[in-house]
Amino acid sequence: MFISDSRGYLTYNPHNLPSDSLVVVYGFPNQFVPPNNFVGILMASDGSACGSHVSSDEEWLRHDLGVNNPASPKHHLLMATFPDGYRMDYVPYDEVEGHQGLDAAYEEHLAKHNRASD
DSSP: OEEEOTTSOEEEOTTOOOGGGSEEEEEEEEEEETTTEEEEEEEETTSOEEEEEEESSHHHHHHHTTSSOTTOTHHHHHHHHOTTOEEEEEOOGGGOTTOHHHHHHHHHHHHHHHHHHO
16 A cells, blocks of 8 residues: 655555655654643644644654654545545754745645635
């Protein structure tokens, strides 16, 4: 059901589409909460907000968000939202600011929000 890339990040591709045509779902830490907790978000490249989680450290966050964990319940929502497939990616805390793909996803998110409020 899932394919892992060289980093262990998962791809769900039930129709064997070219992987670069799949939506990318970014997992990333959105907030650090001392002493060592992270609040993480899942956001798709189309701007969809897909979930969140609080984890005890950043390595667990990657696992809890389902980036490298096929048993994560987050995948039930992702499969329903993106039935043609998706690719997981993870942006570490120190790389979130200025990450090109994540910035583009956030811009899409804002644009969806603005269209919905018009």
